[in-house]
Amino acid sequence: MWRYLARRLLLTVPVLLGVATLVFLLIHLIPGDPAQAMLGEGAAPKDVAALRTRLGLDLPLPVQFGRFVNGVVRGDLGTSLRTGEPVAAAIAQRMPATFELALAAMCVALLVAIPLGVAAAVWRGTIVDHAAMTLSLLGISIPNFWLGPMMAIVFAIELGWLPVSGRGTAAHLVLPAVTLGAALAAILARMTRASLLDELRELYVVSARARGVSRARAVWAHAFRNSLVPVVTIVGLQFGSLLTGAIITETIFSWPGVGRLLIQSISFRDYPMVQGCILLIAVTYVMVNLMTDLVYGWLDPRIRLGRG
Amino acid sequence: MTRLGAAIVLFAVVAAIAGPFVVPYDPADQALASRLDRPSWSHPFGLDELGRDVLSRVLSGARISLLVGLLVVGISAAIGAGLGSAAGYFGGWVDDVISRIIDVLMAFPGILLAIALVAVLGPSLTNVIVALASIGWVGYARLVRGQVLRAREFEFVLAARALGARAPRVIGRHVLPSVLAALVVQASLGMAGAIIAEASLSFLGLGVQPPTASWGTMLAGGRAHLLDAPHLTVCPGLAIAILVLGFNFLGDGLRDALDPRRPTH
Numbered sequence: 001m002w003r004y005l006a007r008r009l010l011l012t013v014p015v016l017l018g019v020a021t022l023v024f025l026l027i028h029l030i031p032g033d034p035a036q037a038m039l040g041e042g043a044a045p046k047d048v049a050a051l052r053t054r055l056g057l058d059l060p061l062p063v064q065f066g067r068f069v070n071g072v073v074r075g076d077l078g079t080s081l082r083t084g085e086p087v088a089a090a091i092a093q094r095m096p097a098t099f100e101l102a103l104a105a106m107c108v109a110l111l112v113a114i115p116l117g118v119a120a121a122v123w124r125g126t127i128v129d130h131a132a133m134t135l136s137l138l139g140i141s142i143p144n145f146w147l148g149p150m151m152a153i154v155f156a157i158e159l160g161w162l163p164v165s166g167r168g169t170a171a172h173l174v175l176p177a178v179t180l181g182a183a184l185a186a187i188l189a190r191m192t193r194a195s196l197l198d199e200l201r202e203l204y205v206v207s208a209r210a211r212g213v214s215r216a217r218a219v220w221a222h223a224f225r226n227s228l229v230p231v232v233t234i235v236g237l238q239f240g241s242l243l244t245g246a247i248i249t250e251t252i253f254s255w256p257g258v259g260r261l262l263i264q265s266i267s268f269r270d271y272p273m274v275q276g277c278i279l280l281i282a283v284t285y286v287m288v289n290l291m292t293d294l295v296y297g298w299l300d301p302r303i304r305l306g307r308g
Numbered sequence: 309m310t311r312l313g314a315a316i317v318l319f320a321v322v323a324a325i326a327g328p329f330v331v332p333y334d335p336a337d338q339a340l341a342s343r344l345d346r347p348s349w350s351h352p353f354g355l356d357e358l359g360r361d362v363l364s365r366v367l368s369g370a371r372i373s374l375l376v377g378l379l380v381v382g383i384s385a386a387i388g389a390g391l392g393s394a395a396g397y398f399g400g401w402v403d404d405v406i407s408r409i410i411d412v413l414m415a416f417p418g419i420l421l422a423i424a425l426v427a428v429l430g431p432s433l434t435n436v437i438v439a440l441a442s443i444g445w446v447g448y449a450r451l452v453r454g455q456v457l458r459a460r461e462f463e464f465v466l467a468a469r470a471l472g473a474r475a476p477r478v479i480g481r482h483v484l485p486s487v488l489a490a491l492v493v494q495a496s497l498g499m500a501g502a503i504i505a506e507a508s509l510s511f512l513g514l515g516v517q518p519p520t521a522s523w524g525t526m527l528a529g530g531r532a533h534l535l536d537a538p539h540l541t542v543c544p545g546l547a548i549a550i551l552v553l554g555f556n557f558l559g560d561g562l563r564d565a566l567d568p569r570r571p572t573h
Contacts, residue, residue, distance in 0.1 A: 143508065143548055145508060146548060157534060244418075247512075
């Protein structure tokens with residue numbers, strides 16, 4: 001297990017370095033002079049030169065990269081061009097809202113997906129199975145930037161049950177969480193069905209049934225728990241995807257998270273803030289995937305005992 | 309489901325091509341006096357905030373979506389197949405370099421990188437295609453690399469190499485045809501992904517710019533009129549969902565049909 005842990009941690013280092021390099025290079029992909037692009041075409045040459053110096057854009061590229069990595073390691077992501085506040089502080093202030101939304105979406109997805117996937121597997125080939133799988137394919141196909149407004153029309157505007165935007169109470173969380181969790185619920189339902197079907201074909205379940213164990217007991221007491229192992233992995237891996245999905249959901253529902261901050265910063269050409277948001281979301285994504293791998297390694301005895 | 313998917317895709321292609329000859333309105337023509345009119349016989353999908361015919365704009369948006377999907381999938385598949393087959397066939401440092409680039413890009417959430425690229429390059433249809441193809445090739449490269457690693461040990465490939473065939477000929481004539489089936493499945497599902505990604509970027513204001521009709525920009529414009537003109541949101545959204553569903557049905561069906569080991573139930 002320790003060898004696996006060390007190998008997995010070591011493999012993450014070049015990936016994180018690659019992510020940092022990509023984010024650093026972004027600002028250099030801006031056509032023309034990045035400082036001019038940030039301040040606009042009408043900016044005075046003096047101001048453009050001052051910004052270039054402030055951002056270190058007049059230094060050689062390797063030096064700029066060294067300063068960037070050094071800043072990232074120390075938690076210094078620069079200052080916002082729009083508000084003047086430190087980028088790291090602005091992101092830290094909004095991160096809890098994004099995590100809250102992602103966690104709520106994950107809960108919604110699990111609450112919908114597990115019963116749907118189990119029902120589809122237990123009643124395989126019946127109308128229940130077809131209905132569940134068609135529903136899940138719909139969940140994958142319907143974009144969240146359409147589902148969100150449609151639910152807002154029905155539940156906020158027509159029925160008046162829920163607020164249409166903002167953050168504060170549990171009611172504010174419902175529509176964004178369902179919007180963000182729908183696609184994940186669809187993926188997890190398909191995964192749960194496939195995994196449970198595999199388990200139900202295993203000899204230990206077949207022999208339990210042959211010994212007279214009821215179908216319900218064979219499913220719930222034997223197959224179900226084992227079928228959850230791959231589902232747990234997907235849950236972990238998809239949590240990172242929820243963070244990126246939150247960019248659109250937060251924009252739809254004016255949710256004050258990092259995703260909305262990113263889109264606002266893009267429209268104001270606040271590139272230090274854009275870099276900071278992208279770096280943070282990407283690093284969180286990598287770290288969540290790493291933790292999922294480690295948990296999976298700990299759960300799977302073949303890896304834990306060094307046979308993986 | 310595969311047939312249904314194929315029928316949806318075929319219908320969308322025909323509608324996108326024949327649409328301008330069937331619908332009597334130009335997608336850019338404005339009738340401000342009738343703005344936000346609800347669906348009627350003369351305008352089956354209603355009019356938008358500038359009095360433009362929503363049906364004409366949905367059909368025009370279909371052309372954009374299919375064009376972006378085709379170009380992104382085509383470019384991604386070409387780059388991915390080239391790099392993936394080089395990595396799998398040559399191995400060694402070529403494989404190491406390409407695989408590390410793939411690892412980093414796979415670790416980066418795809419849509420986030422696309423947003424970042426469009427944010428710095430500027431919002432436009434071309435930049436959306438560039439951004440989506442820049443991340444899209446990774447999946448194809450990984451798929452092709454794995455398949456080529458397997459295929460290069462096939463006897464007919466070993467025989468071609470033994471007869472002195474050069475690497476490009478072995479890859480192009482003998483290895484790539486054997487991975488074509490997997491590429492077709494990936495491309496079909498990739499079309500669905502590219503259509504949603506383009507619409508997402510346009511919805512966020514980072515893709516196709518007004519007045520060009522795109523389903524994403526139409527949905528973004530409809531947000532301000534959820535209460536008084538819900539048809540602005542319903543129509544383009546349904547168009548995206550149905551077309552994406554079609555490509556997903558098609559991709560799922562092709563995968564089941566081309567992989568005999570994969571159980572359908």
